[in-house]
Amino acid sequence: MVQHSILETLSEPLRKEVLSSLQPLHFEHGRILFRAGDPCQGLPLVLNGTVKVQMTGLSGHSIVLYRMGADDICTLSIGCLMTGDGFRAEAVVEEDAEVFMVPRGLFDRLMDQSADFRLGVMESYGRRLNDLMLLVEEVAFRRMDERLAHWLETRAVEGSIRITHQELAVELGTAREVVSRLLKELERQGKLRLSRGCISFVQ
Template structure:
């Protein structure tokens, strides 16, 4: 297989030629459709995926049915949950779903184990990506524990708004923010009362983005 995909990952493109050759020869480019469950709780990882195109949503499912989006894997990244499970020889405790059609390079577990033990450069790449994502997860925990929900919702609406419209249900927004749907519904109703938004089925139209932005930035005040 061509090693063209390796050049899309800065840490991999700097690896010694021998290691790049192993990755190219023993990897496989795979494609999955939007909505595919890539991994789930109780499953053991068979490959480390380097995402070439698309987005993967990694979410935690609670016993009561609630879910929280932990992070997203974008093109040019690998999944820290998979890395952790490969290193610890443990099954997944979260779920990864293709949020769009995706293309990825799959590195078999045996290759991952060999390179982790043999290549300092590959270890550095893996653990650097791991540490960055762990830091992101700490920020998620901090936000859930300490930040006001109205501020977090305002930030999320601005993040997700495309052309002034957020295409998401109350349940999806609740999963993004790690809270209950009822909490999101109450807060959106308050935003609507202020004429900041207009709601319709599966859509939130942003009528007053300036006011929403002021609220989103108010944590610094």
């Protein structure tokens, strides 16, 4: 049976009750789990696959806030469930995913009845908040050419990356034109080669 580690924090009777009430939901690549402005219906627990959470500003530019893989919890949903506010970002399935959706009423009951569940949720929230603070620091205080170079360096061992300039712009929270200009300069310097939808690293 596919399970999620946060459910392992529950007592045996409570875990059995929860698992009997939840069914894995399958979402295909490209599916929108929620959009900015939507009310939060529950807490998504990712069992497998990948879900990308991104925000779009008034300028129309988007930035990836974080990704959820197997065994992850949606931090944005935790905040929305606790405050009652709607989402301020959207979640898009990158790789076909299975998800447990814990309804709001059940989430509230588990938070109230299980100290270990509550601690696990808050620890996950704290870790993701720290990651988001690092992202804010990157966006606010590092030049775009430095951020692009760092992003590429962390992936250079792969030899090449299948990604469009627009997708890379979303990763970095900037305009496609900016990314294209910086990539062309790196290509001119002989550090990489560009082809349609692909960046190859020169060793």
